Amino acid sequence: MSSVTKVVLLACGSFNPITNMHLRMFELARDALNRTGRYNVIAGIISPVCDAYGKKELVPTKHRCAMISLALKTAKWIRLDTWECEQPLWTETARVLSHFRVELENQMNTSITETPNKKRRKNRKIDEEIDRGPCPNHHDNDQVSLKLLCGGDLLESFGTPGLWKDEDIEDIVRNYGLVCITRGGTDPKKFIYESDVLSKYQENIFIVTEWITNEISATKIRRAMRRGESVKYLLQDSVIDYIRENQLYGIPDNKYLDYTLPSPDQPNIMPMDCLEDVPNDTHPIDLEIDINDSYKKNKQIENLTRTCNIPRCISNPRSSPGPKICQNVEIEPTLSPKHLSFDETSNPASPGKHLGNLDMVGPSSTRKAADISTSNSPKRMLDGEEDETYHVGSPKHVPCMTDLGSLVRRVRNVRVGSTKETRVFAFTTETCV
Numbered sequence: 001m002s003s004v005t006k007v008v009l010l011a012c013g014s015f016n017p018i019t020n021m022h023l024r025m026f027e028l029a030r031d032a033l034n035r036t037g038r039y040n041v042i043a044g045i046i047s048p049v050c051d052a053y054g055k056k057e058l059v060p061t062k063h064r065c066a067m068i069s070l071a072l073k074t075a076k077w078i079r080l081d082t083w084e085c086e087q088p089l090w091t092e093t094a095r096v097l098s099h100f101r102v103e104l105e106n107q108m109n110t111s112i113t114e115t116p117n118k119k120r121r122k123n124r125k126i127d128e129e130i131d132r133g134p135c136p137n138h139h140d141n142d143q144v145s146l147k148l149l150c151g152g153d154l155l156e157s158f159g160t161p162g163l164w165k166d167e168d169i170e171d172i173v174r175n176y177g178l179v180c181i182t183r184g185g186t187d188p189k190k191f192i193y194e195s196d197v198l199s200k201y202q203e204n205i206f207i208v209t210e211w212i213t214n215e216i217s218a219t220k221i222r223r224a225m226r227r228g229e230s231v232k233y234l235l236q237d238s239v240i241d242y243i244r245e246n247q248l249y250g251i252p253d254n255k256y257l258d259y260t261l262p263s264p265d266q267p268n269i270m271p272m273d274c275l276e277d278v279p280n281d282t283h284p285i286d287l288e289i290d291i292n293d294s295y296k297k298n299k300q301i302e303n304l305t306r307t308c309n310i311p312r313c314i315s316n317p318r319s320s321p322g323p324k325i326c327q328n329v330e331i332e333p334t335l336s337p338k339h340l341s342f343d344e345t346s347n348p349a350s351p352g353k354h355l356g357n358l359d360m361v362g363p364s365s366t367r368k369a370a371d372i373s374t375s376n377s378p379k380r381m382l383d384g385e386e387d388e389t390y391h392v393g394s395p396k397h398v399p400c401m402t403d404l405g406s407l408v409r410r411v412r413n414v415r416v417g418s419t420k421e422t423r424v425f426a427f428t429t430e431t432c433v
């Protein structure tokens with residue numbers, strides 16, 4: 001009678017932040033292994049890399065672990081393990097596997113020979129983890145196989161010269177085994193074919209094809225957040241909330257992270273069709289906004305929206321009650337010191353003129369002020385003149401749906417300055433976000 005091998009899946013990586021695909025990897029692997037009838041996946045472990053790994057944009061362990069814990073709230077059979085990320089130095093993956101194998105063996109042995117209390121003292125940390133979810137070998141003495149769970153890119157990184165020791169690669173595929181989830185741009189079968197050592201142990205390597213292909217990557221998610229784009233449905237909501245609350249990944253002004261979806265019966269939500277009600281020739285506004293003083297900035301923005309006479313607008317659902325018209329309108333989420341860079345060569349001697357280039361990072365429909373310096377005269381903006389060249393290439397409005405609903409920005413010209421001398425024009429097109 002063929003026996004069924006119990007399997008624990010270990011995923012190592014940055015988890016910066018943990019994405020829905022990281023969670024899905026476990027589901028895909030468990031399905032595939034269980035389907036063979038030879039394996040029974042009983043637990044999953046996520047082991048985030050330590051800060052000393054030093055990867056670009058890696059946020060501190062404390063945050064990555066907190067996000068993993070939040071994301072795992074609904075994943076009953078997967079748990080976070082902090083051993084690796086608590087190490088002062090980076091630990092090679094083969095050592096991490098070896099650590100967990102010893103831990104699993106300890107648990108097996110202690111469960112046979114010791115009382116639960118003794119075991120608890122000896123392996124207190126592991127047991128704390130056990131208490132939070134199912135754990136291998138807790139109830140029986142069967143052999144458990146520990147396997148490294150990874151994506152196709154990690155497998156192919158075996159081929160990067162100097163990154164992995166040959167003996168580590170052999171140790172991993174020979175003594176543990178790999179479960180590899182296909183990922184866009186990788187071809188694990190071909191990679192195995194081309195590697196002598198991987199071919200030798202290929203019965204220990206499981207390629208799981210993800211047919212519902214996706215390109216979720218933590219790098220792309222960080223990029224999207226930096227650019228003020230929505231990442232909803234790519235990360236768990238709780239993780240998005242955590243990122244917002246802790247201002248991670250340089251996204252202090254990301255409107256998508258800052259709002260909750262207003263309820264449909266909220267009276268001042270602007271439907272898409274009201275775009276037609278908005279007059280097309282809003283007069284440009286000349287206002288100086290002090291970006292270093294956020295209270296003043298918000299007040300000024302509020303006044304600005306009043307002056308604009310925006311007919312209807314979406315309001316921040318978390319804002320204080322009060323007159324609804326034009327309050328709390330998010331005009332330009334990119335107007336923050338973080339996202340503004342001033343051209344040092346600007347001429348402070350001519351206040352009121354366009355003195356430098358303002359680089360704005362924001363929704364694609366927002367024009368870069370750098371472009372404006374060539375296509376739109378600052379004098380005209382100051383004088384409130386319309387510049388036809390501006391209208392030609394710029395979207396009047398680009399209808400788009402977001403989880404916020406929709407919002408028309410009516411602000412044309414906003415003067416933004418960090419000091420009196422460094423005045424720069426920010427130029428927002430009429431945009432639907």
Ligand SMILES: Nc1ncnc2c1ncn2[C@@H]1O[C@H](COP(=O)(O)OP(=O)(O)OP(=O)(O)O)[C@@H](O)[C@H]1O
Nearest residue numbers: 012013014015021150151154181183216217218219
């Ligand atoms: N979309 C994906 N498909 C398959 N595997 C993935 C996917 N995203 C991540 N993985 C795998 O998850 C593990 C941990 O990945 P990691 O934390 O490095 O995520 P990442 O998205 O690759 O991050 P980054 O973009 O910051 O390099 C790796 O084995 C990686 O291959």
Ligand SMILES: NC(=O)c1ccc[n+]([C@@H]2O[C@H](COP(=O)(O)O)[C@@H](O)[C@H]2O)c1
Nearest residue numbers: 012013014049091092093094163164165
């Ligand atoms: N020689 C090694 O053991 C080795 C080399 C490169 C990456 N890794 C691991 O692979 C994972 C890859 O993570 P990233 O894709 O986020 O860099 C990390 O857990 C890292 O520790 C291990």
